[in-house]
Amino acid sequence: MPLVTLYHNRKFTSDDQIKTFVSELSKVCAKTIGKDESLFNVNVIYNPYIIFGGKTDEPAFMLNILSIGTNSVPNADTPKWTADISKFLEEKLGIGSDRGYISFRDPGADYIGFGGDTITNNRLKASK
Helix, strand or coil, X not given: CCEEEEEECCCCCCHHHHHHHHHHHHHHHHHHHCCCHHHCEXXXXXXXXXXXXXXXXXXXXXEEEECCCHHHCCXXXXXXXXXXXXXXXXXXXCCCHHHEEEXXXXXXXXXXXXXXXXXXXXXXXXXX
16 A cells, blocks of 8 residues: 655656656556555656755655555665665656655554555455
């Protein structure tokens, strides 16, 4: 159930380019984090006004990844995740790793809803 939200200030030239980028981001995040891509919800938001470090005329991003079980992952994994995703953003958007933050958070299964119930309750129902 990873929820991936990327805010950036790099304009795409076509809808096809946007769709391709979102699809590639989904695949990169799934491979990097090690969860099935079918579980991912990826949202990419263009915001021409996003700034980083007070500089309004430079590329910038903010990436939030919510994923149940992230807190149980050894901290040794998050630097690799950050490096892999940063490399992708630099290659595809031309935004350097020093122009934004990546946040990994685990809200817990009680705080994510799906199918009209929480993930916790969905798991309980499935185990019966």
